Amino acid sequence: MKRWPLRWKLALYAAALAVAATLAGAATTWMIILSIDAEIKQVNRIGWDILFAMLGAIPTVLIVIAIGGRWVARQALAPVEAITQAASRITVQNLNQRLPVPATADEIAELVTVLNTTLDRLQRSFEQSVRFSAEASHHLKTPISVLRAGIEEILTDPETPAKQQSRADALLHQIHQLTSIAENLLLLARADAGRLDLHRERFDLSEVLRGISEDASVMAEGEGLEVETKLPPELPVVADRRAVSLIVQNLLENAIKYNQPEGCICIYARAIDGETDVTVRNTGEPISSERALHIFERFYRGRSHARIAGQGLGLSIAWELAKAHGGRLELVRSDSEWTEFRFSLPRVRVEAAQPEAILA
Template structure:
C-alpha cells in the first residue's frame, strides 16, 4: 500500500478532529437543550396545577372539595395525564386518556418515567386536601432532538468538506517550503556536494532547518572529499612501491640457480603483488567514481565484438572446469560508450560466472537492444546467493558466499555497478535460484561528468 502524503494525513486528521468535535458539540447541545426544555415544561405544569387548584377553590370553596369534574381542569391540562386524589388517596378525578391510575409512584419531585411505552414527565402538586399528579408526554421534546440530529446529517458533511478543503489549502501553503527543500536536497549528489539549499525568507523554523541542513551538507562534503582524497592518494602511493616490488621479483625469477621450491615461492609472491596492483587500481577507480572524476571516453563501437571476446575469455577460463559456454547475441549491437569501461564490467561478470560455477556447469551470455538502451545478461550454474546476503552484494569488500578459497577482493561488482551507472544504466541481480545465478547489465548514454580536482 502506497503511504499517504503528509498533506493527506493533515487533511484526514483535521477532518477526524472536526467530526469528533461536531458529534461532541451536537450531543452537548442536545443535553443542554433537553434540560432547558424539561425545566420549562416543569414550570408550565406547576402553573397549570396552580390554576386547577384555584378554579376548584373558587367554585367549591375550602370545605367542599369532594367532587372534581373535567370542568375544573384547565385547557392546558386536558391533553395531559391527570389524577386528582383526596386526603386519603382516593381518586377524585382521572383524565379520560388514562385507563388506570398509574401516575402515583411515590416520587414527589419532577421525574421522567415510561408509561405505555412512551416517555412521560411526571409532577406531583399538593394543595391542602388535594393531591394532583400530572404527566406530560415528551414526544415534542424528543421530536426536537430528532430534528436537530437530521439537520446535523446535512450540516456536518458540509462542515467536514469545508474543513478538509481548508486543511488541504493550509497544508499546501505550509508544506511548500518543505517541498522546495526536498527538491533542492535531491540535487545534492556525490558529484554535486557543493550545492546548497537556498535560504530565503524569515529566520523561522523553516529557515533554521535550512541552516542546519546546509551545515550538515558542509560537514558531509568535507568528510567525503577527505575520504576520497585519502583513497586516491593511498592508491597512487601504493602503485609505485608495488611496481618496484614486482620488478624486483621478476629479476629474481630471471636468475639461475634457484630450486623448484624457491621458484614456486617467488612465483606466489609475484601473484600476490599482482593482486595488490589490482586492489590499488580498483580503489583508484572507485575514488574517481565517488568524486565525479570518472571521465569516460565515449565513442560509438560495435558491442557484439566485445561480447564475442568475453565469450572467448569464458572458454579459456572455464576450460579446466569443463564449463559449457553459450551465447545469444544479435547480429549487430552498436552502442555509444567507453569501450574500456564496458570491457571491465563484462570481465568482472564473466570472471565471477567462472569462479562461482560448478565443475561441468554452464554459462549463458545474452544481449538485446531496445531503443537506445542495451541489456546484457550473464548467468551461470552453481550455488545461488543466499537471500539474506543478496541485498549486500554490491557493497565494497563484501563477499556474498564468504568463500575465502575463491580469489577476489569484493570490489568487482561494486566497480561494475558504478561504471554501469556512469553509462545511465545499472547492474542488478535478477535471479538467484538453487543452481542458477544471473546478473543483468543495462547501458544507456554515458553521463557527462565534469572533472574535479580534489588536490
C-alpha cells in the first residue's frame, strides 16, 4: 500500500488538532453560557447560534490549517529532500561529492556534518584499497615475468633432465595463473577507479564470436563437449573489441569448466529492441538460487568444486566490462536443463562511428 508523504501527514495532524481545539472551545463556551443566570430560552438560542457559527467556520479553518500545514511541512522538509537528492547522486565514480549542510544550526545540520565526515573516511579507505590493488598488481608483473623467463629457459634447455622439466612445466603453469590474477586485479582496480580504457570501434561481432567459438570447440573437444553456434551473417557493433572478446571468453570458460560429461554449449547472438544480445548457455549442475545472488561478486564461486581451477574473478570482470559499455550481464536461468548467461550491448549508429578511447 502506498504511504502518504510526510508533509501530508503533518498537515492532517495539524488539521485534526485544529478540529479538536475548535470542538473543545465550543464545549467550553456552551458550559459558560449555561452557567449564567438568564432565561432558559435565551440561553438556548444564544448557544445554538454560537454552535452553528462554529460549525460553519470549521471547514474554513480546516482548509486554512491544511494549506498552512502543508506549506510549513514543505519548508521544514526542504533540506531533507535536498540531502536525499544529493545522497542519491553519490556513487563509486564521484565519492568526492558531499551532502549540502543546511544554513540552520539544528539537528539536521549536525546529522549532515556527521554523514559527510563518514563519507570522507569511506572515500579515503576506498582510494587506499584501489591504489593498493593497482600498485600490487603492477609491481607483481616484473618478478612474475622474470620467473616465467627463467623457467621457460629451463624448459628449452636440452640438457635439462626430464624430471626437472616436468617440475618446471608445472611451475610455469602456476606462473601463468599468477600472471592472470595480477592482470585481473589490475583491471578491476581500474574499473573501481573509473579508469577503464575502452577503445570503441566498429567491428563485426559475428566474426569475433565465430573465432572465439572455434577456440572453445578445441577446448571442449578434449572434455567430450559439443559447441553449437547460431550467429547472424553480420552483426555490426561499436564497442571495445578486446573487452567484448574477454567477456565472451570468460563465459565460455565457465561453460566448459562447469559442464557435464558429453554435455553441450550453445552460443547465440542477435540484435533486438535496440540492443545486441549474446547468449551463452551450457548443460551441467545448476547454480542454486542462494549462490546466484552473489555470482558476480569478486572471488565468489557459484559452484564449489575444489577440482576446478579458478579464482572467482571471471564473471566479476565480465560484469564490470559490460557495465563500462553501458550494457549488462545477467544470469537468465540455471536449472536442470541449462545455465544461461546473457550479455547485452546497447546498439549505436555504426555508420558514423570512429575509433576512440574512452575512460569508462
